[in-house]
Amino acid sequence: MTGKVEHRQALIKHVADLEEQEVLALVKDRLQNGEDPLAIIEDCQEGMRQVGLRYEAQQYYLSGLIMAGEIFREVMELAQPVIEELYSGNESGRILLGTAQGDIHDIGKNNLSMLLRCYGFTVFDLGVDVPPAQFLETALQIKPSIIGLSGLLTSSYDAMRETIKLLRNAPDPIIASAIIIVGGSQITEDVCNYVGADYWVTDAMQGVRLCQKLRQ
Numbered sequence: 001m002t003g004k005v006e007h008r009q010a011l012i013k014h015v016a017d018l019e020e021q022e023v024l025a026l027v028k029d030r031l032q033n034g035e036d037p038l039a040i041i042e043d044c045q046e047g048m049r050q051v052g053l054r055y056e057a058q059q060y061y062l063s064g065l066i067m068a069g070e071i072f073r074e075v076m077e078l079a080q081p082v083i084e085e086l087y088s089g090n091e092s093g094r095i096l097l098g099t100a101q102g103d104i105h106d107i108g109k110n111n112l113s114m115l116l117r118c119y120g121f122t123v124f125d126l127g128v129d130v131p132p133a134q135f136l137e138t139a140l141q142i143k144p145s146i147i148g149l150s151g152l153l154t155s156s157y158d159a160m161r162e163t164i165k166l167l168r169n170a171p172d173p174i175i176a177s178a179i180i181i182v183g184g185s186q187i188t189e190d191v192c193n194y195v196g197a198d199y200w201v202t203d204a205m206q207g208v209r210l211c212q213k214l215r216q
């Protein structure tokens with residue numbers, strides 16, 4: 001029987017190697033053994049990070065990124081029902097989410113959105129490639145207390161910055177003072193400062209905990 005650490009390393013490696021069947025078999029196995037689905041997702045996220053590095057090193061092409069996205073989607077199909085059963089809460093806040101203009105990465109944002117809903121938050125998800133004006137328009141309509149922008153491309157930071165500038169100058173004081181969080185695997189403190197957000201996060205559960213804390 002393989003130990004837990006080896007299980008985790010094996011899953012990371014299978015994702016990084018784009019071995020779809022092996023990934024799905026191991027995920028099913030670990031879920032059946034009662035392992036925390038969020039730990040399983042964390043391992044897949046690390047595998048995805050390694051796929052990205054191989055793409056940067058030109059060991060993989062765009063098709064590798066597409067395949068990785070597909071594998072992650074299938075993992076989520078297996079993990080989501082278990083997450084929904086295990087994680088719940090009675091939060092009442094409204095959260096507006098979207099991926100910044102020019103960026104179509106949505107796996108992480110969808111993951112966050114699902115977890116926030118599990119905890120009881122009302123989530124309005126604008127999808128991907130969201131223009132700054134659309135963030136503002138929706139924010140004015142639904143008056144969220146927290147606004148989350150996702151972005152994985154360096155080139156999306158300017159769109160984030162423009163969106164946040166627009167929100168901070170909103171004609172409605174509730175929106176102008178709404179808490180803004182940016183998230184994505186490449187986000188750092190420097191990016192957070194550059195785009196003018198209040199907080200930054202690189203993990204969905206960390207994002208949920210932050211939203212819970214900010215709602216208190």
Ligand code: B12
Nearest residue numbers: 052069104105106107108148150153154183184185204207
């Ligand atoms: C899969 C993938 C794709 C898929 C995306 C599929 C989809 N539906 O999302 C596809 C094939 C479409 C794709 C396309 C491209 N990609 Co891509 N992609 C990736 C990859 C391998 C994984 C991303 C991912 O899903 N990770 C798993 C999720 C779960 O993690 P996550 O996104 O970080 O989200 C977590 C947290 O960050 C957080 N979170 C995320 N958002 C938010 C928001 C808030 C508010 C909060 C609180 C938290 C939060 O919660 C999540 C769960 O824990 C990354 C590598 C990497 N390091 O991330 C490259 C990567 C992001 N891609 C990259 C590139 C270059 C591209 C392309 C330009 C390639 C090309 N030549 O066309 C295009 C761009 C398309 C576009 N306009 O957006 C680069 C970006 C480099 C850069 N610095 O700009 C990366 C980093 C790869 C690399 N190392 O070179 N990609």
